[in-house]
Amino acid sequence: MNQVITLAKRPVGKPSMSDFSLTTEDKPSPADGEILLHAAYVSVDPYMRGRMSDAESYIHPFEVNKPIEGLAVAEVVESKNSDFEAGDFVVGFLAWKEYQVSQGKGLRKVDADIAPLSAYLGILGMTGLTAYLGLSEIGKPQEGETLVVSGAAGAVGSVAGQIGKIQGCRVVGIAGSDEKVAKLTSEFGFDAAINYNTTDDMATAIAENCPDGVDVYFDNVAGEISDGVHQNMNRFGRIINCGAISGYNDTSVPTGPRVEMMLIKKSLLMQGFIVGNYEDKFPKASKQLAEWLGEEKLKFSETVVEGFENIPKAFLDLFEGKNRGKMVVKI
Incomplete structure (x- = not known):
C-alpha cells in the first residue's frame, strides 16, 4: 500500500491536524515513459498556507480531498524513461505520497556527493x-x-x-x-x-x-x-x-x-x-550559491522531522516557530 496525505478541509484561521487526512492507495507501477519515485525528503513551507485557501493568488489552491503537493527530493526506484535510471535522485514539485509515477517533466537530477539531499530543498533550492x-x-x-x-x-x-x-x-x-x-x-x-x-x-x-x-x-x-x-x-x-x-x-x-x-x-x-519571477536567473544564482557553499562562506541550518505521517505536524510547527532554518521531513 501507498500512504497519501490529502487536504481534508479548508482551514479557518490557523490550520490544525484535522485539516489533513492520511489515506492509503495501491502502490503505482510506471508505464512506458514513466518513472516510479519514492519520496526521500519533503519540504514544508509557509506559503502552503495560502494554497489551503480557495482564494485568488499567484499559484492555484490545493483541492479538497486531493493530495497536497510541494517540493520534494525523491529516488527513482524503477524507470521506463530513458532520461532516468534507478538510483537517480530528483527534486521537483511532487504530491505528498510515499510512491508516485512521473513522466519526469519539471524534475531535476541532484547529486548527493555534492551536498546532502535535503540541501536541494533549502540553501541550494527555492529558499536559497x-x-x-x-x-x-x-x-x-x-x-x-x-x-x-x-x-x-x-x-x-x-x-x-x-x-x-x-x-x-x-x-x-x-x-x-x-x-x-x-x-x-x-x-x-x-x-x-x-x-x-x-x-x-x-x-x-x-x-x-x-x-x-x-x-x-x-x-x-x-x-x-x-x-x-x-x-x-x-x-x-x-x-x-x-x-x-x-x-x-x-x-x-x-x-x-x-x-x-x-x-x-x-x-x-x-x-x-x-x-x-526570476526563473531565467536560476542557473546563475544556483551556481553562485554552490560556489559560496563550497568555499564555506555559507552555512545552512535545518530541522529534520522523520516519518511520512509527520508531514502535517512539521508544517504546523512552522507557525509556532519550532524550526531552526529549513524545515524538512525525512521519509
Whole structure:
C-alpha cells in the first residue's frame, strides 16, 4: 500500500491536524515513459498556507480531498524513461505520497556527493534562490550599507543575512527566541540580532542596533515587526516583501500604519516578489550559491522531522516557530 496525505478541509484561521487526512492507495507501477519515485525528503513551507485557501493568488489552491503537493527530493526506484535510471535522485514539485509515477517533466537530477539531499530543498533550492534573488534583483545591497532581515533564523532569512555579510553589509536579524538570536550572531555571522518576543518597542530596538539607519529590509513576516523597521529606513532604502507569515492565519483584513507617506518622504522602493519571477536567473544564482557553499562562506541550518505521517505536524510547527532554518521531513 501507498500512504497519501490529502487536504481534508479548508482551514479557518490557523490550520490544525484535522485539516489533513492520511489515506492509503495501491502502490503505482510506471508505464512506458514513466518513472516510479519514492519520496526521500519533503519540504514544508509557509506559503502552503495560502494554497489551503480557495482564494485568488499567484499559484492555484490545493483541492479538497486531493493530495497536497510541494517540493520534494525523491529516488527513482524503477524507470521506463530513458532520461532516468534507478538510483537517480530528483527534486521537483511532487504530491505528498510515499510512491508516485512521473513522466519526469519539471524534475531535476541532484547529486548527493555534492551536498546532502535535503540541501536541494533549502540553501541550494527555492529558499536559497529566494534569498539570493530577492537581494540581487530588489535589495541591491552595497558595501557599508545596513541590511535588516526579519524571520532571520528561518530558511530564507538565514541565507539572506549571510549573503548580506558576503557583500559587505552590516546585518541585523530579527528572530523569536534567545536561542535563535544567539545562533544568528555566533553561527551565521550577523552583526546583531533582536528577539521580538522580548522587545516591547521594535522601532527603538532597530534604532539602537542600526545607528546609521536601515538601507535594505528583507521582510519575511510583515505586521508590527515591519512597522518598527520601516520607521528606521534611510532615504532611497529598499524594502523586499518576501513573506508575511504574521498574517497568514488572519480571518479579517489587518489594519496598521499607512506606508504611503513614508515611501514618498524617503523615496523608498517597496516591492513584493515570488522567486518564480526570476526563473531565467536560476542557473546563475544556483551556481553562485554552490560556489559560496563550497568555499564555506555559507552555512545552512535545518530541522529534520522523520516519518511520512509527520508531514502535517512539521508544517504546523512552522507557525509556532519550532524550526531552526529549513524545515524538512525525512521519509
